[in-house]
Amino acid sequence: MNNLSPDRTSTGTLATGVLITCLIFASMWMIFFVAPTEATMGDVQRIVYIHVAVAWCGLAGCLAMGFCGAMFLVRRSLEWDFWSQAAGEVGWLCSTLTLITGSAWAHEAWGTWWTWEPRLTSSLVLWIIYAGLFLVRSSIEDPNRRARIGGVLAVVGMSDVPLVLMATRWFRGVHPVTPEMDPRMRLVLLASVISFTALFAYLAVQRRRQLELSERTAQLEIAAWSASAPSQS
């Protein structure tokens, strides 16, 4: 695997992890103690600060997965596939959190856990597309073939992102688009989006590294087996 970068451990990784944990705690503190209580919904509205942040990360994950999948198809370097899978997995986690937090918010705002509203539906479809893609990937053993098929599906799967973004505007949905907000609310929302984006990026980097090491281990095992095979026979 000549195209894989050498293993790099790091105090930097640990320090970044600690920094991002602090950022997440700081944004949580801001959500509960800086953001004013919303007049109509009360404290339940605070879910929005997390919901918007993870929803953004979920969409970004899907776009990153598609972009890296396309880059693999062009460059044929497994490095891009590792990025694609890592971004997709973390994006899928964020999509799951988006559905859970959105459902909790909807229960208070609309009186139901779920409604077939365009944005909700397209978000659920995105989640299913992610899940199907991972299922296909897991059924292919050859890494290059897995990367190629995963890359094509990731590019196709990206088609749902514009639908999620524009669903409410195009199809008269009831999902809030850009509601009026107190400046402090906007500040907290911004802080939450930044901290969750940092967490998303950190997790994606760590997962990519894990995938790379896993592939290198598999290659070493094959090489060791090949070297020992003649002597056994």
Add this chain to the structure above:
Amino acid sequence: MPARQTINSLWWLIHKDLTRELRAQHVWPGMVLLGLVLVFLLATQIDLPLDQKARVGGGLLWLAVFFAGTLACDRSFTGERDAGCWQALTLYPVAPSVLFLAKMAVNVAALVILELVLVPAFIVLSDVPFAARPGPLLLIAALGNVGFAAVGTLVGSLTSGLRHRGGLLTLLLLPLVVPVVFGAAETTRLLLTGEIDSLWWRWIQLLAVFAAVFTVAGAMMFEFVVED
């Protein structure tokens, strides 16, 4: 390759698949029968006043069509792989995009056959007046067929070479074609309730854009599929 030669190759590839299907009847009878079973089951579940049937009938019809249509997409490549002809097909001196368009056209033909059977069957079993305005219905069917077949052909080609592919195509394809299913269902509902307004045209635009984007994207990406 000159345009005329490309069109000739496209036609012969379509001709090959249609001839094989008409002779051996590997896929279409099973697909139509599955569609009929679905229509029968769905029609028995909508014992409602006619105006309410019109609201849900379109969605159920298209669900039956597209669900049964996954069989055609699934078999469009496995036939060649099972018979060991896939390598020969990929060696055929045409661009991969031509191969994709030929397979897609055969899948569109399969969907048309399916609709020619299922729409009358649904009308008979449920009394929903789908044929009251045939022009707009044909437009919905044409756009829906192209969009579904484009994605179905691409995904079918990807899953056809997998060892454990049982159910994978359906699992992947149906979420990806949700815009087509919803678009066809919603436009048919608006058509049957007489609400051809700006919203109807917006859904038609979505169907048209989806069909165009995935036909082009499928043709472009097919070269990455035929490497197996």
